[in-house]
Each structure stands twice: as C-alpha cells, then as structure tokens.
Amino acid sequence: MSKKKIDFNMYWYLLAVVVISIFITLPQLYHHVTIIGTDSLFHYNRFYDVAMQIKHHNFSYFMQLYGFLNSGRIVTAVYSPGITYLLGGLLLVCGSFFRFAIVTRLLFFILAALSMNSALKIMRVKNSVLVQLVSVLYAFTPAINSWGMAQNFSGIGAICLPLIFGCGVRMLKRPEHPISWLQLGGIMAIVLQTHLATAIQSIVILIFYAVLALIINPKSRWELVKNGIAAAILCIGLSLNIIAGMLELYADNIIVPVVAFDLKSGKGIYHLLYLSDGGWVNLFFILIVLVIMLSGFKRLSIETKATGLLSVVLFLFATTMIVDWPTVMASNPILNNTLQFPGRLKGPAITAALITIASVDSSYFSGRVRHYSKPALVGVLALFAFTNMVGNFRYSRNASQQVLSSRAVLPDLKRTKKLKQSLTEVMRSPLSDRTVNLITKSTPDYMPATRLPNQPVYGEYQRQIIRPSKNSSHVNRFGYEKVVRKHQIVVKWQGNGSYRTIPIAFYHNSRFQLNGQKITPKRAKGILRLPLVREGSGKNVLRVTYHPRVISRLLLNLSMLNWVLMIVGMAIYEYRQRKDD
Template structure:
C-alpha cells in the first residue's frame, strides 16, 4: 500500500518535472551565454513592462500616461493593452534584478504554464499518464515561446488550455455546463492580459456553449450561470473596456501598424509535415466516426475552422482589399493557428482514447508518432533559440552587458523600434508614416532634453535654447493631456499628425510639464475593479479549500 502511494505521488509530479526539463534544455544556449533576446515585439513589450516596473519601484503611479517607457514621451499603451498583466510583469522585472534573469524567469513560467494547462486538459479527456504527457510536450514544442520574440502569441498559447477546460466542461457536465465563477474568472484574466485573445476565445467557446445548452436539462440554470459570468467579467475588466470606450468616443487612438494579411497567413512550410499529417488524420477520423464522441466532433470541427481561416487557403488579398481596417486591427491571420493547435491536439487525445479502447496495440503506434513529433518540434525550438542566441552575441553585445547587469532603461538606447501603436489619431495617416514621424520627432530628439518624472505621474522636460524660437517637444499629447511650458498653460498647442506639440521657447533655460487629466469617474471605477478582484479571489480560494 505504501509503495502504491509513493508511486502515485511520483506519477503526479513526473510530467511537471519533464516539462521543466524540456524548457531548460531548449533555453540551454541562452542560459550558458547569458543572452537576452529582444526580437520581434520584444522592444514593444519590454518598454511597457519597464514603465510598469518603474511605477512600482518609485510608488509614483500613472495609469494612463507612461513616463518611463516609450522614450519617456508620455504615450498611453498599458491602459488599453493588458494593464494588470503589465504591472505583474513589471513586478517580476523588479524581482529578477536584471533583464536577462527576467526573460529567463518569465520565459520558463509562461512555457511551463502552457504545458501544465495542456496536461490538465488532456487528463479531462484521456487520463493516460504517458499519452497526456506526450501530447502536452508536443503542444509545448508547437507554440510560440516568450523568450524567442516576446510575442503575445506565447501568452495566448499559455491561456488557451485553461479556456478549453471551460469548453470541455460544457460538454462533459450536462448537469452544470457552466460555472459562473470559473468562466467569469477565466475570461477576466484573459481580458486583463490581451483583448484580442478575449474576442477570439469567446468565439471559440460558442460551439461548446450551444452543444451544452442543447443537451442540458437545466437550461434555465445554465442561462443564469452564463449571465453571472458575463456580469462578473464586466466588473472585473471595467478598467479595460472603460478605457477603450473612453478613447474610442472621446480621444481616438491610432490602430497598430498595417500588415499584409496574405503574407502573414499560415502556409504549408510554417508547420511541420507531422502536424499537418496529424491534423488531416484527425479530421478524417472524426468524419468517419461522427457518432463516437460529441466532444471530439466539436473540438475537431472548431479546430478545423480556425486552422483553415488562419491559412492562405482563405482569399486574404481579397478580404483585406474589401475590408482594409482589418490590416491594422486583426493584422495577422496566423494568430488563429494559436487556437487551432490545442483544439486539434485535444481532438487527437480523444481519438487515441477510443482507438486504444478498441485495440490496445494502437497505443504503441500513437506513442511512437507523438515521440517523433515531439523530437522534431524540440529540435526546431532548440535551433531557433540557438540562432537568436548566436545572432545576439554577434550584433548586440553592448546591450547584453546592460541586460545582464541591471533592469533599467539603458537597454533601450541600443534597441529602439518606432512602434506607432496607440498614438493619438490627430490626422488619419498610414502606420508607416506614423512610425517615421515618431522616429524623427521623438526617438532621435529625446536625448536633447532632460527628463524627470514628478510626483502625481507628471513628466518634466528641461532644455536650453540659444534664442527665442519654436521647438518640437519629444512627447505626444492626447486630447486630455495637459501641458505647462515655462509656468504658462498651453491651452491649444499646435500638434502634428501623431500629437507631437510645437511650443514657444525662451532664450536660456526652458521647462515643460506634461500630465494627463483622467475623467472624474475613473478613480471610483478603479476602486470597484480592485475590490471586486479581491472579493472574487477570496471566493475562489474558499471554494478551492472547501473541496480539498
């Protein structure tokens, strides 16, 4: 009996230890060389995380105006882009002590959470230790990694298995398809991290909700639980949608930079032949076994829809021509592959269960296939990490010294990208033009001014002028931004297309102070959101302890 208990404890922890080992092995080259990889969206997210970290460090909070990140230009990004997640990551940056340690820590945690979530999901539908672990590892090696580009695709991939746990419940538990606390809390966390993921995950849940509603005998209870979840989500995310509505109606922000959707769609070469083979087999299997499992049918159908839409099988050239706004809002069709991968892997896990029930010899064949798929994916991740590590050694060594030594903003001197996202929409110009103006008027001119962050979230600029003239300040102003120059309020500053103001300067020393006047209802709203989170977390912990 004692041996059996020890075996069960070992079996419980082994998958998680394997996940940790695989992640460390993939990051081995980066760990050995102490390299911080900043590619892709790395600068965009690192600078907004740095701003949140500085607010925490100095206890000088500014929810809207960013006084440390984005070239100390007073931009507003975190308020509409994962605000609470930015503060969490900022806290981890302070805790880590250096950018290198921060990237290793967060890269490990995000990848581990993704694998652990997939494993919990697989246990719901298969409950075979070896198969569940293999499928989770395959998932880990198919998704984006935070330390290989710092894209939010990796964050979405981390969250998806936990959202799918909600989806699976809708099919498996017809007595209570929806837990208002589980659904509301899960979607609230997603919304506090990434709004686009919230929209896509909501769409993904629709087929599961319809099936659960059609089969449950407690339709009225399901509706009440759904409405309760929606209500909780609206309260817990009021800071997110409140800021979005405010800027949409009162102070329009620019969309992110436009992309060519046809080029950013998934092609055959973007995924391994083994993944395509698994996807095709899974689709064919379900078509020939429609009566076997409702859950498998819905999972595979939903995954197939996301898969097809994410690829160049869709006429994305025609779509972006007809609806050009999608180029700067939806941007990249390949983001839908983030939903397709776990859905199809989940479907494969269900298929394996039924095939093994009919013929136990099938488990060996499936395990061999999954092991090969895992090795190919692992080698791909290892190659990418080695490539970025070696490239960073060759091209960014001054920045690497700073990244190893501290967690301050000096790394942005060596790595700066003129991202135009969420700049003021003064005039409707292209994202490329906005980026060029921002680089010209802010990035290249910021070091001509002395920046100081004042109490109350205000930003002070000082500079010296040899004569009386006009000057462009390397800051951006929104409609409710407030500017004081040399102790005089500038009521209607002359702003260019991206909100950079031109003001009068005097001969000698000059001083400007930028602040943002948030609406009167904002502070009470933040208190409501904060207290609601505290209450819901306490309730979730109470329910967890009660069922232990």
C-alpha cells in the same frame, strides 16, 4: 485531518517540461544573450515602466512615465494591463532583462503545460498517459515558443487557450452543469488581462460550443444561459480597468491604428508548404486529427467531433485555401483591426488539435487494433516530442547567435558585432533607462493623431519622438533633458523664444505647465498629435501630467476591488474545504 500523499505519477510531465525547457534554453544561457525579437522593444518598454513605477512607488496607470523615452504614451492601460503589472514586478525582482528573458521563457513553458493539463481535467479526459504527454507537447508548440523567440504576446495568450476549450467542451460533456460561472468568468477575465486578441478568439470559440450545447442539450438550456450570463457579469466586473483604458484612449482622441499586414504579399498568412521555423509541427498535429476523424468519425463523442472539426477549420482559415483574406480584410475594417492577420488562427487550431488527440478513448478502437493502438499513438507522440525538442534547440541556437531579429528595429540600423556586444552587455546589466533606450523600435501604436493616417507613420515617430528624445541637453545645447517626478514627466531645454515641438504625446486629457504657467499647447504639424509651445529664451521647464476622467478612475478602483474580493473569497473557500477534509 489526514495528510494526502502526492502521487508523483500524476506530475512527471512537469519534470519533463522543466528538463526540456532547460535543454532548449541552453544556447541562450551559454551565450548570455537576450534575444531581441519582433516585439521585444515594445513590450520591454512597458515592463520597464511598471518595474520603475513599483520601485519608486510612483504609480501612473494611464500614462507611461518611464518607458518609451518618457514620451507620455498610453499603452498598458489598454494592452494587457494585468499581466503587464505582474511581469513588471517580475522584471524588478530579476534585476536585468537577461535574467527576465530566461525566467519568463521557462515559466511560460511550465504554465502552458499546466494549462493544458487542467483543461483536459475540466473535460474529464481519463487517459492519464495521453493527458500528460499532450500537456508536454503543448508547452513546446510554435505558439508558446514564440514568446522566447520573438516576444510575441500571442504566445502568452496561447497559454490560456486550453482553459477556454476546456470550458467549451464542458458545455457539451456535462449537460447537468454546463457552465461554472465562477470558473468561466474568472478564466475569461484573466484572458482579457493577458491578451485582447486572444480574448476575442476565445469569445468566438465559446459561442461555437454554446450554440452546439443549446442544440443538442435542450433540457439544460436555461442552466447554460443563466450561468453564462453570470460568467459574463463577473468577467465584466473584473475587466472594468480595461474599459477605463479604452474610454480614456478612444473617447476623445484619434488614435494611430495598428499597421495592417500586407496580406497580398503573403505576410501574416500561414502557408502549408512553409515548414521551417516549427511550421511542420502544426501540420503534424492537424494530420493526426484528420486520420482520427476519417478513420472512425462515428465512434467519436460529440465533443471530440466538434473540437476536431474546429481545429481543422481554424487551421484552414489561417491559410488562403478557403478564404480570400486580402479581399476580406480590405473590405472589413473591424475584422482587420481585431484579427489583424489570419495566421494568428493557427494557435487555437493546434490547441484544439491536441485536445482532440488526448480525447480519443478506448471505445474509438476495436478488436485487435485496440491492444496496439494506444502504445503506437503514445510512441508516435513521444518520438515527435523528441524531434520537436531538437528542432526547438536549433531554432533557439540560431536566435541566440543572431540576438537581433531582422524586423526588430529600423532597417537602417547596422547590425555590427560591436552593437551585439553592447546590447548583450546592457541587457545583462542592472535595470536603467539605457537598457530600453540603447536601441528603439519606432512603433507608434496607440499614439494620438491629428487625423487618421493612410500610411504607416513609423518615419514620423522616429523623427518627432525618438531622435529628439535621444538628443540630450548634455550633448546639444538645444537638446532635451527628461526626468520623472511624482506622477509627471518634466522636460527641460534651452530655448531662443521661438515655437518648438516637444517629443511628448498630446492626448485629450494630457495637461501641460510651461515655466510655472498652465498652458494649452497648439498642435504640431504632421499626423502625430504633439504639443507645439512658445518657449522662452534660456531655460525652459515643461511639466506633463495626465488627468483621467472621474468615471475612469472609478472603474479602475472598482476593478481592483473586485479582484481583491474574488481572490479573498476563493482563499476562504479553499481554506474551509481543506479544513473540512
């Protein structure tokens, strides 16, 4: 068996990504801070819960035991379960949120570049210089950088988007074999385990390319449909755990919906003239695509035309230039709950724009222009890469100095120098419940409700869950002590024989045992569905467990089995391929 030599010219871009990543992250490393962005506290609770499950070998897939102030919420089962368990394991290895923030930031930059590079190879883009340069550029776009700055999960979802476009372009470019069902099914399953909103966008993108392929390649229609169905079946088989989570959450519960953006005020809508915080980066790529499309549309391949047009349309959709989003969202609850805010569309728009730029081949240029065009384009992109790198460094420096995002926690929290020092110290310390409980965000997503609220319930969650949970029995005689036991949360307090609302989520399949007796609690007053129990005089002990449906447990086990079988099968196939070589 001959040993293949590694061509380092094909991997220089990864070294460039590592160097730029370290440069951008230097302010955070220098200040030793963990940037607490818009979604940090919500996701860090999920990662901490998984880390503690792994550490204590106390697994609870449906009900969170350790996170969210031990309130028994269901979140991870429906929100990116696969990637959450991987990141929870990584958090446990890192040992602190500070190290976790640095490691994930660097890791996601590298994964984004690898994703774009792999996607362009799926598309069989031949210009290796442009392929690698575009891969570097993509790693530091605002969509990817949003994880480090605000811990938005759409930033993780954006890592997968190039692969989705790669599978879509393949449908047009390779009519003899438009879909690899194993490739497409596996990629879509990974996207579903990563970010549901990105998965919905991915389905729309794939449908766009599939419809075009059916029109322009009539001879390969059966091949496309057959392999497309096989990919969908594989994806569903690998995503049964998400179906189980949805079943548990929505079958018999009224769930607090995600708070809608105030689109009338412009929040959640991309504005062309708002170019700070990296917004100019997006506009730069779209302008290049427009120049390419307008100057030589006829010479472009069908897949490049389709991807370029899609990038421009998606970018315009992210604004209000062609869609009256406040009116559309107000009249379409399904779109409002799935898309949530149109500004999210700029992520796939920029992905498509960069793919369009990388796909421009020599045939696009003619005459003397061809000799200078490639170096000119590479020079412009390289200059942009440097400018963007410096901009990201400044953005990171500002975030590192502030530490707390203005929207990260309740508005009444005083952002003092002492709080910043305490937060920095806690996030650098070994993992404990103090790291996720020092400051909390009253995000009530996926909480059970007695009725659908007509306004946000942040205040009620703060009063009913956060404050009582932090009111420890060690400080207040009638406060609570919460501890985690095997598959259960135990709440202890001193009572006086009256009725009491317990700061625990009350789902349909939540089970309660008060002072050794199984009970079915009443529902507390308010929108949030919380248990109201008749306490005894003196010490009270409430044990909270969760009993999922048999079908849900079956779906979860089948999903895990399917993943194991696929990974083992791919490993055997790879081993045989290498052995044959």
